[in-house]
Amino acid sequence: MFNRRQFLHVSALSVISSQISAATTSLLAQQRFSFSTTENQFLLDQKPFQIRSGEMHPARIPKAYWKHRIQMAKAMGMNTIAIYVMWNYHEEREGVFDFSTENRDIRHFMQLCQDEGLYVLLRPGPYICGEWDLGGIPAYLLRHDDIVLRANSTTAPHYMHAVKRYIQALASIAKPLMLEHGGPILMVQIENEFGSYGSDPAYLEELRQLWVEHGISGPFYTQDGLPQLITNKTSIPEAAIGLSGGEVKDIIKARELYPQVPVMCGELYPGWLTHWGDPQLQGTDVDMSATIAAMMREKLSFNIYVIHGGTNFGFSAGANTEKGEYQPDITSYDYAAPINEQGQPNQFYWKYRAIIEQALAQKLAPLPAAIPQLRTDPRQEYLPKFFCSLWDYLPAPVKTKEPASMESLGQTSGFILYQKELPQEIQHPQRSLHIAELHDYASIHLNQKYCGAISRTKIDPQRFAKLKLTNHRHAFPLPAWTDNSSSKKTLDILVEAMGRINYGRVAVDRKGICSKVILQSTHPDHPQSEELQDWLCYHLPMDQYFLQQLRASKSVSKRPGNFFKLPLDFTRTGDVYIDMQHWTKGVVWVNGHALGRYWQLGPQQRLYCPATSLKKGRNDILIFDLHQLDATSISLRNSLV
Template identity: 45%
Template sequence: MQRRDFLRLTVLTPLAALSSRLVAGTAASGMPVERMPDGQSHRLELSSQHFLLDGRPFQIRSGEMHPIRIPAEYWRHRIRMAKAMGLNTIAIYLMWNALESAPGIFDLKSGNRDFVRFIKLCQEEGMWVYLRPGPYVCGEWDFGGLPPYLLRHPDVRVRDKGDPDYMAAVRRYLDAVAPHIAPLMVGRGGPILMVQVENEYASFGHDLDYLKLLRSMWQERGIEGPFSISDGLGQIQKQQTYLPGAVLGLDGDTDFEAAQKIAGEAPVWIGEGYPGWLTHWGDKDFARGDYAGTLRQLLEQGRSFNLYVVHGGTNFGFGAGANAKDDYSHFEPVITSYDYGAPIDERGAATPDYHAFRKLFAAHAQRPLPEVPATPPVIRFAPVTPVAHASLWDNLPQATPVRAPQANELLFAQDHGLVLYRRKIHGEGGALTIDGARDYATVFSDGLYVDAVSRVENPRLRKGSRVDLPRGKGKSALVDILVDSFGHVGFGQAMADRKGIVGSIRLDENVLEHWDVCSLPLDDGFIRQLKPVVSAPSRAGIFFKATIRLDQLGDSYIDMARWTKGYLWINGHLLGRYWNLGPQQRLYCPASWLRRGDNELLVFDMHQTVAAPIEGVTSLHA
């Protein structure tokens, strides 16, 4: 989706000049022609600025949701919720980096990665699919969906047809997914109506030949289209990156008349209409939206559209991305929840917007809408106080000596998690300045916590990258800098957002060299090998563990309001990040990740040495 706030338009521009075209987009009865995927071959044509399905006008009423953000056990429920609201199409991103964890290592089947199964469920439920497979998607996802392993190439230029490393990876990705997509296209009896080429490219570059190359690469692999692009109208006008013959999707804009002048005879539609918005760590509150007025006009005029999003889901694990200005300043990491203020909330419940939108759809429907599915059950559990399980400092791997700091991706081929920089400093303390700490660091002197620095610019955080080390009397001190990372920037020009420390470390303006560096990726392998503590540790950097016993199962929100900053696992599943900076204080836990009887909670906190209670509650908001 578009990051730029100025694209959040909610008022349609006058369309009187297009009235004759709108009439042509409806059936003789004045109602949109309805078709449902039935396993037979169909044809979506782009003709006279309209969508034609099997030769008859067709209105795409789409809502976006992303399989990787939804527990697979709930896929059918969420699809049914979208259908009951009045939609006929589901739009989905494929997050490349969720499917290829390392070069050539693909997983298209496990958990919520099985996008083929999701698409087939859409077809079973009578819903068409609008596929947005990237390679770049944005979506507030880590690195915009690109695999962070690309950042292991020091000079890589992503989204650039002239970069051999990037394009080799793109070809490998398309080779892996295209054979699964081709049989699901509408012309072969599948539900996929059209495929988007890249995403919001005009907000990044101006090389139209790059988009043409991607389209030809899909075609070479058996995907004949139709194809679409989606972007802000102003960006397309400026960069002149309209892909000839493609459906033109407007993101956050409704100036169809101006867009049609660019698209010629190809249809123009709302590629992304925003009923809600994203939320960053440090925002005052969760973002909301107001789209009812725009939706009413779209329905009255027979316009095709895609709601971004109808259901957001959750940035489980390390999935949450980040935004920044093009010079890497004003870093804004995305919270773990992707609730987005969407009509269907994070755990699948209908919101007031859902019911308002459903009334609008019902007023324009040819037949009664399906009943709204029941919301999955939700449970509480009583407060439990974890105990210290392991100390990070007892589980340090062998250090790698470096002369100067290097990014995690370059030094360790590490995409996420923590990294530790360690060095003895002789003489008195002083002002320690950490340039390029990405993204949050705690500093210790001889094992004692000194201070923290954060890349997030927020009035509630201390500004600057300087930490005052305690003054000694000619002694040496062991300085530890523990760096935690958020997601990689996924929008704009700041795409080489490598993690760790990417600048110099100085003491009273003197550059400090020769550091010992430890890789701490917090992945499954690292967590499994943790050595338990013998006695209660007193130094921050502790893994805490608790057992909760459940007699019944249901979704829950785990309240972390009394903790500081870190990560939470349940039964080995990483729910995501928490941070008392807010506004999110509760992490969604799906019922499918719980079990009757004993359940294991594991917490890693960057600051706390004393555990606080944790409890299960029934909603994201207090």
């Protein structure tokens, strides 16, 4: 499998110095992007063309900031912007596409790139990895017990049926934006790093044919690590090749192996992603200066992944697996990129800009005006108040024989509650729960009293001793009870879905309880075990509809699983970070906008709140925490760290 971590030391860029005029835009229809079959080069109007691309993702950036981020990339020397299209962000419900609301309007994003004189590399998947939930594949597909992902129609009929619908919808947007029609799109990528997953030439060709059928005949390219490309033969005839983490020597080697098409560094890493539980934010010490200088000197094409990362707002963050361990991604997608999460240049931005400017021997475009920040006093602390209890807003349950996965119940994200009356036959005081596949974090309650929690993410139980937190797959001890009365014992398992695996060998990562639940007596003289059946399952998606039902409670809850609210008045707005270091684990909304998850596990403790989520006057910060009984303070900061 291709391990992207080994390529942290790569990156590069280039420029168009002046803003494109309306007259120039009309001339783009006369431009032609092609491949040289003799010199292994990209050609623009039959002249050698170096793609100097910076990647950013519309889904991770507020729409109001798109132009600013594009201009920041241009000022660093880019002539192209690469974008992932997150399929599941545009088709959250099966057959219902949204390419127009909020930051889903990718047509507008690409038009902004063109307005700035920049080209576009379109990376539509259908799988994109990208540290995004399930790599962009819609969760509704996982309701099929026999689902197969990322395979041809013969092997994966359900998947490819949905893919065909997706490509048809997206092609209608992309076709008029192709360069040949006067738009900014240079190339369309087919799949993504498929060589790290398998070898299925029929699948890749089927994807290519779908684009052709809908009026886009290319140019196309693929994206892989060089070893995986060679081993699994994931190139496509007449398609260019992008290398993940490819240095100059890798591009030269690939050119020797594939002389008929151009080769570029399709992902040049300026930093790295961070998981919950990592000791610190990753990749902050990566310096790509030497690599960028080499790319510019050799006039090699490249795409910086990412030049600006943005934020995994809401429940969009994905997860990796390594050596069988589940590794969910944090909310921030700062990535130690040259343009940070707030859109500001970091120290490496200026170094890379200087290298590119010198190589091009021309002055680069100026940086746009910075996005205003909210003036904050880090010493000022704000205390939210208890708002209401989750347990007072349980919807009508669904009855199932065995615990059902979130996807089989038609839910995409958020939380799900499993409730069961325990059998009276087991009367011995020592009992434990065994749940082989609990995805991903659960708080356990017995008779409305909190007993502890289970984490699929590896944690140090001693660090969280007060929470009675144990690791996934370990037996969870229940409190002893010895009464022989007929009173019922109600077990509640409240499960939070973290990110679905987007990179790793586990292609199908369902959420909730995905295995049997076994109640076992651990008494040495009376061992007994029983599979618990006949469950009540409660949908708790934490979406706008659910949140709108909440009302202030007259009494404070004595049971964890609560909402807290903080009203704040602002005379002006600006970007800010909400510091959650004193809280335990949960989600934050500001004026209904889901900022994302926080977790005491770290290393992220602050959530980015763009000014677009704020307003002058009253603002409401809503917090849901799995463990807090009492509110604690928050503060406002101006940076991620």
